[in-house]
Amino acid sequence: MKKRITRSLEALIGLLIVSLAFNIFLKPNNLAAGGITGLALVYHKLYHIDISLFVLISNILLIALSYFELGKEKTNKTVLGAILSPIMLKITEPLCKYIDISHTELILQALLGGIISGIGYGLMFKNGFTSGGTDILDQVVSNTYKISMSKSIILVDGYIVFIGGIVFGIEKMLYATITLVLLSMYSNKTMLGIGQNKTFYIYTTKPQEIRSYLIDNLKNDITILDSQGGYTQKSQKIIMSVISTNDYYRVKQELLNIDNRAFIVISNSYESINRNLRFQNDNLN
Numbered sequence: 001m002k003k004r005i006t007r008s009l010e011a012l013i014g015l016l017i018v019s020l021a022f023n024i025f026l027k028p029n030n031l032a033a034g035g036i037t038g039l040a041l042v043y044h045k046l047y048h049i050d051i052s053l054f055v056l057i058s059n060i061l062l063i064a065l066s067y068f069e070l071g072k073e074k075t076n077k078t079v080l081g082a083i084l085s086p087i088m089l090k091i092t093e094p095l096c097k098y099i100d101i102s103h104t105e106l107i108l109q110a111l112l113g114g115i116i117s118g119i120g121y122g123l124m125f126k127n128g129f130t131s132g133g134t135d136i137l138d139q140v141v142s143n144t145y146k147i148s149m150s151k152s153i154i155l156v157d158g159y160i161v162f163i164g165g166i167v168f169g170i171e172k173m174l175y176a177t178i179t180l181v182l183l184s185m186y187s188n189k190t191m192l193g194i195g196q197n198k199t200f201y202i203y204t205t206k207p208q209e210i211r212s213y214l215i216d217n218l219k220n221d222i223t224i225l226d227s228q229g230g231y232t233q234k235s236q237k238i239i240m241s242v243i244s245t246n247d248y249y250r251v252k253q254e255l256l257n258i259d260n261r262a263f264i265v266i267s268n269s270y271e272s273i274n275r276n277l278r279f280q281n282d283n284l285n
Contacts, residue, residue, distance in 0.1 A: 007127040014123025015081065015131060017116060019088040023096040025113030026179065027051070029106060030172055032164025033114065033179035034157030036062075036133030037089070042160075042167050052093075056086035059132040066136045069143065081124065082132025110175040114182025121183065122190020134160070153184075197269040198248050201225075202239040202255060204262040213258060214241050218251070242269055 022037050030045065032038035040054040059082035066075040101109060124130060134156050142152040157180060165173025204210050214220045225238040243251050248266075255262055 008129075011081070011124045011127040011129035012084075014120040014127070014129070015084055015088050016092065017120030017123070018131065019085075019092040019120075020096070021113050021116040021120060022089065023092050024099055024101065025109045025116070028102070029109055029113075029175070030164070030168040031110060031113060031176040031179055032160055032168065032172075033117075033176040033183060034134065034160045035131075038157075038160045038164060038176070042163055045167055052086040052090040055089060055133070056083075059083070059085065062132060062136040065140060069140045070136070074139070077128065078130050078132045078136055081129045082136075085131040085133065106175060107178075110179045111182060114179035115186050117179070118183040118186025118188075119190045121187040125187060126191040197242045198245055199267045199269045200239075200241050200243055200251070200255070201265040201267075202241070202262055203227075203236060203264075204239065204255075204259045206259045206262075207237055207239060209258050210239055210255060210262070213254060214239070218243075218247070 025031070026033060026037070027041065030041055032041045036055050036058050037051070039058070040049075040051040043049045043054050044051050063075060063079060063082055066078060121131075130136075134153075137156050138152045141147070141156060145152075147155075161173055161176050161180060164176055202210055211222060214222050220241050220243065223240045225240055227236055227238050228234065229236055252264065252266070255264060
């Protein structure tokens, strides 16, 4: 129960951040950086429709579309964010009157708008929430035309940015594109975070020394992988081990000290699960 409350609170903070970023950076500069809010900016300019009202009506229509096209289970995950999103936009709108950044360069506002929005969306996605809107439309387009979600997002948000360019001008469209790219990057970074571990793949001519160092000194598990050289076509062993990010530089240097000709590939591990270690710890207690 406590964990669910924490996740809901984080998602709510994320939605608050997204709403503030929109009202502070995107709305005053007419940066239609995708999403229903981007489309709302266009309709506000053309027909003077209240942005929050447009988002609310659009989200209700998209929830209905989601129910028929994607099913009840997927729709349930979007309802709360879809309803709260326009409310949060309306609540944060007056607060932005006290934050004057009109003299700040437009490029800086576009950058900040994308980064801050991305962090907000990342907090929502990380905790299983969405703000509705084009998140629903992306899934519908993906299912209807049998294309990947990444292509669907490019099509939907790209179309909105393009429409924004027609209404607000090419310069604003370019800045909106920068915002959209940063939004996508930082939502992923916030959602996935910096991995707590690094995965080392080590090809070495001194496997026993490397093995001894990792197991005896670091008390780390290792896995021996069978492989074949693409050029030599010779069978070879690769040592794989998951290392704490805190030990990353030290371990890398120690491995090179053991074998300065070792071939090492290091990748980020967002999560590592080792049930054996858990059982070992349970047996020790």
